[in-house]
Amino acid sequence: MNQQLLAKTFVELADNLVADFDLIDFLRLLTDRCVGMLGASAAGVLLADRDGELRVMAASDEQVRLLELFQLQNDEGPCLECFRTGTPVIVPDLTREVDRWPRFVTAAHRSGFGAVQALPMRLRDEVVGALNLFRAAPGPFDPAATLIAQALADVATISLLQQRTTHRSTVLNEQLQTALNSRVLIEQAKGKLAERQNIDMEQAFTALRGYARAHNRRLSDVARALIDGSEPLPGLVA
């Protein structure tokens, strides 16, 4: 593993956390770094909503988002198991787990994934979600990389607690509600931008995020400005 890249990633994540950050953008950065740095083919973050039901909050690409949704719909798979048990689920070779998760293994294979590890996001004694790393080729996971992935999952958990809260027992409820709404806002903006510029949803997301970064703005603020039409947003909207 590239030590420099690792250090750079933690600096980047920490920078995000001390600034006025956007949770969805932050989680997406996290999944992207899992892919770029830890040799994962794809990564996703699931968080429990106010009813304890998991939601896909970020995914490094569309393929993995669909696979995460598939797990939720079919109520089986390593990520759900990780969330329910609160312990890591590491599967170096998915073909050996056909009996355990028949539908998930088929779907994962179809998406081009041969191995997966699911790491719990824990806050004190509560499991709030899971970070999932998918790899195309089967084979053992590097224990050092797993440690770092768990550290990234912990950073993601801490990020949930960053924003100001009024009452401690409701921290997660409020945070997740706000994060979910921010997710909705960004999807609305993606739709508007994609339709206007005749590009696909992923390109629209990349453009929105690029604009937010270049102008040092929160992703959700840019999304809102785009929807309200309250600013010119040069370079983003032709």
Added chain:
Amino acid sequence: MRSDSRSARIQALVVEQAARRGARVGVVDVCTAAVAALPVGGAGLSAMSRTTTSHPLCSTDDISEQLEELQLTLGEGPCVDAFTQGSAILTPDLLTGATQDRWPVFADAALEAGARAVFALPLQIGAISPGVLDLYADVPTVLDAEELADALAFADLATLLLLDTRIDETGAPTGGPLPDRGFEDLGGYRPEIDQATGILTVQLGVGIDEAFVRLRAYAYTQGRRLAEVAADVVAHRLRFSPDAEPRQTDEET
């Protein structure tokens, strides 16, 4: 699925209030049901807007009514903050220094009116934010995690009901006392609905609220699920146009 259980239960409570009133389900039923289900004394709901004047829509008692009017008149208070910040503002006790500093005029006036705790929940679906639901208690009150989750579910339902009144204005049949289609969509998160709403702002040349209302109205009139219609819009199988009926196409882009 389990995720639907809370919204289903909350919806049943609201329907029951409407039945008792012998009327179609409206936002007022959300208020009365919330008061019955939560440790609060009253509830009120205001339509809020960034561009036009905000106004109170309903309230369950005099104190609630005063709280709504106070905030809109003064331009300060938990309801105003919930709207501008887009997150729930929970004030377990108005009689604290921090609260008095934050809303110097409102805090005293609200205490005078008989409120001690105020919880303001924004009605929102992304950039769509048609109003705020306010709950108050006459003693210091902390909502626990379950109660807060219920309160948020009441706010979700109020959001759809408030937007549905605009579907009624378009003349589309909403089918029965409480349209069941569409309400399921808040349970499982489907990004296609939000993306389609964004797409419609461009195809119809309208604001985001209107785009969502038109999407739902179309689903109602066609008797189809909102998620399906949205998926068609995102896949370019269905196009809306400002001066014609939406058109199904076979073309995939």
